[in-house]
Amino acid sequence: MPHGYPAEVRFQVIELARSGQTAKPGAYFDFAAIAHFAPYVDAFLVDRECKRYLEIIAAESDLLPATRFYSIDQGRDLLAYLEEIEASADPAHLDLVGQVYGPTWPEPFTALYEWRD
Numbered sequence: 001m002p003h004g005y006p007a008e009v010r011f012q013v014i015e016l017a018r019s020g021q022t023a024k025p026g027a028y029f030d031f032a033a034i035a036h037f038a039p040y041v042d043a044f045l046v047d048r049e050c051k052r053y054l055e056i057i058a059a060e061s062d063l064l065p066a067t068r069f070y071s072i073d074q075g076r077d078l079l080a081y082l083e084e085i086e087a088s089a090d091p092a093h094l095d096l097v098g099q100v101y102g103p104t105w106p107e108p109f110t111a112l113y114e115w116r117d
Contacts, residue, residue, distance in 0.1 A: 031053070042067065043070060045071075045072070
């Protein structure tokens with residue numbers, strides 16, 4: 001990934017805004033986070049607006065990594081992707097995951113915090 005990747009992606013967002021496409025006030029910070037973390041993950045969940053910008057940037061340049069970007073309305077696609085990863089995992093790897101995270105690791109978090117006495 002080129003050293004200037006984060007700045008280049010943010011520049012692309014600025015150019016899109018100048019071309020008449022409006023961006024929400026926090027879009028700069030969204031893209032700063034995306035630009036910094038996307039090269040290190042296989043999938044990224046973003047809001048619809050970021051996804052739209054990412055599709056435009058991907059169509060016009062090769063700046064984006066091979067990361068799969070999903071928006072909130074593509075939740076089923078993201079879950080299918082994650083299930084595909086789990087199904088293709090080596091059983092020994094899944095056993096190690098169970099040892100590290102415990103037997104309930106496949107159960108999704110349904111709340112950010114859990115009540116404890």
